[in-house]
Amino acid sequence: AQTVTQSQPEMSVQEAETVTLSCTYDTSESDYYLFWYKQPPSRQMILVIRQEAYKQQNATENRFSVNFQKAAKSFSLKISDSQLGDAAMYFCAYSNTPLVFGKGTRLSVIA
Amino acid sequence: SAVISQKPSRDICQRGTSLTIQCQVDSQVTMMFWYRQQPGQSLTLIATANQGSEATYESGFVIDKFPISRPNLTFSTLTVSNMSPEDSSIYLCSVEHRGNTEAFFGQGTRLTVV
Numbered sequence: 001a002q003t004v005t006q007s008q009p010e011m012s013v014q015e016a017e018t019v020t021l022s023c024t025y026d027t028s029e030s031d032y033y034l035f036w037y038k039q040p041p042s043r044q045m046i047l048v049i050r051q052e053a054y055k056q057q058n059a060t061e062n063r064f065s066v067n068f069q070k071a072a073k074s075f076s077l078k079i080s081d082s083q084l085g086d087a088a089m090y091f092c093a094y095s096n097t098p099l100v101f102g103k104g105t106r107l108s109v110i111a
Numbered sequence: 112s113a114v115i116s117q118k119p120s121r122d123i124c125q126r127g128t129s130l131t132i133q134c135q136v137d138s139q140v141t142m143m144f145w146y147r148q149q150p151g152q153s154l155t156l157i158a159t160a161n162q163g164s165e166a167t168y169e170s171g172f173v174i175d176k177f178p179i180s181r182p183n184l185t186f187s188t189l190t191v192s193n194m195s196p197e198d199s200s201i202y203l204c205s206v207e208h209r210g211n212t213e214a215f216f217g218q219g220t221r222l223t224v225v
Contacts, residue, residue, distance in 0.1 A: 035213070043201055043219035050213060091153060097207055098144045099214050103153045 002027045004094050006102035013082045014110050020067075021077045021105050023092030030054075033095035034068070036077045039104075040088040048090070051075065084109050113138050113206050117217025124194055124224050131190045132220045134204035139184035145177070148201040148219075157202075160187045194224045 003026045013019035025034070036048040051059045051068050058066050063083075067076045079086055087109045093099040114137040124130050134143065141162070146154040157177055158166040166179040181187045191198055204217040 043203075043221065045203065045205075045214075045216035045219075047213055093214075097142065098156055098159065098205065099207075101153045 002029075002094050002096050002100050004092050004100050004102040006092050006105050008105045009103070010106045010108070012108040012110055013079070013086075015082055015084060017082055018078060018080045019082055019107065021079075021090055021092075021107070023075045023077070023102055025073050025075065025092070025094050025100075027073070027094065034066075034075045035093040035095070035099065036064070036066070036075075037091045037093060037101075038086075038088045039091065040085075045091075049077065079107075082109050084111060112213075113140060113208070113215040115204060115206065115215055115217040117204055117220060119220055120218060121221040122223070124222065126195050126224055128194055129190055129192045130194065130222060131188050132202055132204070134187050134189075134217050136185045136206055140206040140208065141184070142207055143181065143187045144205045144207070144214075145179065145187075145189045146203045146205060148203060150200070154203065157189070160189075191222065194222075196224045198222065199224045 005024045032053045034051045038046045038048050049059050049061045049064050051066050058068050063080045065078045089104045089106050091104045092102040116135045118133045143160040145157040148154050156169050157172045158168045160166045160179050160181040162181045162184050178190045202220045205214050207214045
């Protein structure tokens with residue numbers, strides 16, 4: 001069975017600085033998707049970024065980028081120029097219909 | 112994409128009663144999922160709601176406690192039955208289109224059982 005591990009229960013970052021959230025996963029599949037979801041206090045799950053496993057190029061979405069290492073089964077999220085609105089729970093997820101989620105990382109942004 | 116309307120957004124219920132949560136999707140989807148998120152925790156899958164057949168429940172969740180309906184491809188309900196304080200959680204519905212390109216979520220229902 002696929003598993004997703006987020007080893008950082010909590011992280012903090014100064015406003016305008018950069019932070020990296022870690023995620024590792026386990027699978028025997030060769031083709032799959034990986035996701036980072038953000039959950040602010042409003043509870044709404046918001047897709048931050050998506051990576052297709054067969055694409056070697058790391059996905060980017062504005063201030064958000066990933067470091068996808070397929071052989072190492074690692075999928076970290078980098079947030080650049082952190083903003084107060086980035087404070088939230090971040091979940092790494094693996095596509096298996098339904099998604100398999102990690103335990104989450106609570107990110108605090110310090111003004 | 113898909114837009115999901117989930118109701119109610121929150122409720123406070125007496126123990127022993129039941130609450131039905133509704134999810135309406137703006138497009139036809141094959142697979143709908145119900146999750147529970149206990150305070151400060153990740154999402155735990157309760158069941159997969161299949162149109163035209165009974166829901167498929169995950170280990171630790173049973174139909175008598177969490178009956179699910181899926182009358183058509185755009186709507187589903189989850190009932191939390193005979194509630195106890197341990198059922199206090201956020202409940203979310205989700206849909207995925209074929210190809211696993213993205214999952215879409217309802218706004219969540221924050222349930223408090225007193």
